[in-house]
Amino acid sequence: MNLTGRARPVADPAGRLVARSGLPTGASPRWEPPVTPLLDVRGVDKSFGPVQVLHEAALSVHPGEVTALVGDNGAGKSTLIKCLGGILPMDAGDVLFEGRPVRVSGPRDAAELGIEIVHQDFALCDNLSVAENMFLGRERRRGLVLDEADMERRAAQALAALSIRTVGSVRRPVGSLAGGQRQSVAIARAMLWGSRVVVLDEPTASLGLAHAQQVLEAARKLADRGLAVVLISHNMNDVFSVADRITALFLGRTVAQVRASEVTHTQVVELITSGRVTPTL
Amino acid sequence: MKGGPSQEEIRRHNLGTLLRHIHLRGPASRAVLAEGMGLNRSTILALVADLTAAGLVREELPRDTGRRAGRPSLVVRPESTQVYALAFDVGVDRLAAARVGLGGVVLDRREAARPRGAFDPDEVVGALVGFARRLVRKAGRDSVCVGVGAAFPGTVRQSDGMVRFGPNIGVRDLELAPVLARRLGLGLPVAVGNDANLGALAEHERGVGVGCANLIYLHGDVGIGGGLIVGGRLLGGAEGYAGEIGHMVVNPGGRRCDCGSRGCLDAEVGEPTLLEYAGLPADAQAGRDAVRAVVDAADLGDAAARGALHRVGDWLGHGVANLVNIFNPEMIVFGGTLRDIYLGSAAQVRSRLAVQTLAASRERVKLRTADLGDDATLFGAAELAFAEVLADPLEVLTRLRVPGEAPLPAPT
Ligand SMILES: Nc1ncnc2c1ncn2[C@@H]1O[C@H](COP(=O)(O)OP(=O)(O)OP(=O)(O)O)[C@@H](O)[C@H]1O
Ligand SMILES: [Mg+2]
Ligand SMILES: [Zn+2]
Numbered sequence: 267m268n269l270t271g272r273a274r275p276v277a278d279p280a281g282r283l284v285a286r287s288g289l290p291t292g293a294s295p296r297w298e299p300p301v302t303p304l305l306d307v308r309g310v311d312k313s314f315g316p317v318q319v320l321h322e323a324a325l326s327v328h329p330g331e332v333t334a335l336v337g338d339n340g341a342g343k344s345t346l347i348k349c350l351g352g353i354l355p356m357d358a359g360d361v362l363f364e365g366r367p368v369r370v371s372g373p374r375d376a377a378e379l380g381i382e383i384v385h386q387d388f389a390l391c392d393n394l395s396v397a398e399n400m401f402l403g404r405e406r407r408r409g410l411v412l413d414e415a416d417m418e419r420r421a422a423q424a425l426a427a428l429s430i431r432t433v434g435s436v437r438r439p440v441g442s443l444a445g446g447q448r449q450s451v452a453i454a455r456a457m458l459w460g461s462r463v464v465v466l467d468e469p470t471a472s473l474g475l476a477h478a479q480q481v482l483e484a485a486r487k488l489a490d491r492g493l494a495v496v497l498i499s500h501n502m503n504d505v506f507s508v509a510d511r512i513t514a515l516f517l518g519r520t521v522a523q524v525r526a527s528e529v530t531h532t533q534v535v536e537l538i539t540s541g542r543v544t545p546t547l
Numbered sequence: 548m549k550g551g552p553s554q555e556e557i558r559r560h561n562l563g564t565l566l567r568h569i570h571l572r573g574p575a576s577r578a579v580l581a582e583g584m585g586l587n588r589s590t591i592l593a594l595v596a597d598l599t600a601a602g603l604v605r606e607e608l609p610r611d612t613g614r615r616a617g618r619p620s621l622v623v624r625p626e627s628t629q630v631y632a633l634a635f636d637v638g639v640d641r642l643a644a645a646r647v648g649l650g651g652v653v654l655d656r657r658e659a660a661r662p663r664g665a666f667d668p669d670e671v672v673g674a675l676v677g678f679a680r681r682l683v684r685k686a687g688r689d690s691v692c693v694g695v696g697a698a699f700p701g702t703v704r705q706s707d708g709m710v711r712f713g714p715n716i717g718v719r720d721l722e723l724a725p726v727l728a729r730r731l732g733l734g735l736p737v738a739v740g741n742d743a744n745l746g747a748l749a750e751h752e753r754g755v756g757v758g759c760a761n762l763i764y765l766h767g768d769v770g771i772g773g774g775l776i777v778g779g780r781l782l783g784g785a786e787g788y789a790g791e792i793g794h795m796v797v798n799p800g801g802r803r804c805d806c807g808s809r810g811c812l813d814a815e816v817g818e819p820t821l822l823e824y825a826g827l828p829a830d831a832q833a834g835r836d837a838v839r840a841v842v843d844a845a846d847l848g849d850a851a852a853r854g855a856l857h858r859v860g861d862w863l864g865h866g867v868a869n870l871v872n873i874f875n876p877e878m879i880v881f882g883g884t885l886r887d888i889y890l891g892s893a894a895q896v897r898s899r900l901a902v903q904t905l906a907a908s909r910e911r912v913k914l915r916t917a918d919l920g921d922d923a924t925l926f927g928a929a930e931l932a933f934a935e936v937l938a939d940p941l942e943v944l945t946r947l948r949v950p951g952e953a954p955l956p957a958p959t
Contacts, residue, residue, distance in 0.1 A: 429918060474846075475839075475887075476839075476843075479887070479890050479916075486916075502893075503891055504893075505893075506893035506896070507914070507916075508893075526897060527897065527900060527901055527909050527910065527912070528901055529901055530897075530898035531894035531895065531897070
């Protein structure tokens, strides 16, 4: 292991933050083909009044991968994803989509790019059915009447594709579902709309084990179908069980963007709590 | 054509390939089949006609036409309700049986809890035969059973299906296949396979590992089993015993294993160890629900449960790291109770992997949970049962459909 000391992230020539040699890379630096992230946000600054919450924060996400976004309470995770979802304006920062600079100045811009954010307090309509919720605002129309059969079939297909079996009938009102089932519906909804980036903000918080596992596996399946998934979680098992990459925020700064296979549990915890890694191995 | 395959052999091969495609990947149009098999349309037409005549497939309009313009083309579908296999799964705590239609549809199933204790072959075979009678009786009169497969938690000799050793269930040299075949009285042989090997096969063919040629399946029941798909095939070894990952020593001099050794993965990660570490009394309720309860408690913050998971997860990580270094798999699949254990200790497993494997070997490895859940082994048994008809569809069907010799369920 070439552990040469603390890991201060450095900017590579493209401006991305990468972890330097403080993290175990196993052997000598590995050559990786230059892959363009699907979504690449860099240099994001954000202040609320006098308080600067994000300092040149960065996040790269790749198709077919789950990127875990980790950091302590208040590190700025939710703020960062709200910025890239167009819900909060950023004070500074660049967003590249498939390598091209784009502007995300509102939720519509994000939706047009195929960025779907499932907030922790995501909104579903309790009195509508599962299928209706999944098509909310985008009802399939056949002639002028809503084609319910078609909607229900596609909703059921999306749930099945993610191996979500516990929801039961797509005609059930969402109000009768438990937390994990609601979360699953929100995730499946993201899939239906041809989303390309799906951001899940603490999807397993407050869920029981069985539902949390199902949500994690659904997130994994979304990525396996080629979507780029961002998973915000405080639970290291969640992170390590499904993530391909880990991005750590510390006090509003991105302190590491690494592959999950290159780091240990202890190192990620250190990144979260101190923003750096000491060679412990 | 001297030395090459005969026309007849080529036809048999093509029939098998086509049927296998429909069986594993679902209904497809002739055009898609032609494309996929690299054969011209007239050959496909002839093959489909043969399989249709044998009652194995049927052509019809796709059910789900969407509402696109133009005439939809016919699709070739498996005759799922007409052609079926019987699958059995002998678990330490559970006996399961299913009637599985061609195409992998579970048409009917039965299961029962099995009390732990000494293994009584008569009792187990009796229970399976009872399941089978009920399953077969419900099948249509004109349907045909094309094979019987059974998954067993033990090492199974490939040549004759003899169960050599099943330490978790307490079995040595059990002639399961012939006994079960005789008692079933269906006029069909019974194919027996190691449960985790069959789980590997099922996840490779129908689960999370479809399209993945190098896969390792780890199955948690009371102990830990494993199955290796290497280059698209199940690794059997010289006699079929390969894949006993549970008896890989990860902790020399460690906990005693039922196999007689010490520090096997099975002994360090298996159910009794997890429950003991979690502080459960030795006489507490065991089984998969108990394992899941520990994972659940850990998730809710129970310190003992969390500690227990971290300890077994660490040993699991040692095992997985060794496998990655030796086999360079594309995917490791955690099934049975290991699905829950992995999800509850992934940080430990991945940490070991990051530290103990060669970077090149782990770069692309994916850690995944089983798609087929607790039924991976049962589905694998069904695949084993279908193997013969997929290898030579017409011969098997002709043999089974001889009038007067059609197997009827033995009277109760
Ligand atoms: N609308 C707001 N007005 C003022 N301050 C805010 C606002 N939203 C967030 N903050 C502050 O910004 C900081 C970052 O908050 P953010 O919600 O992004 O953190 P987080 O990493 O998502 O934390 P958690 O893990 O607790 O969800 C915090 O100090 C928070 O109090
Ligand atoms: Mg937050
Ligand atoms: Zn052993």
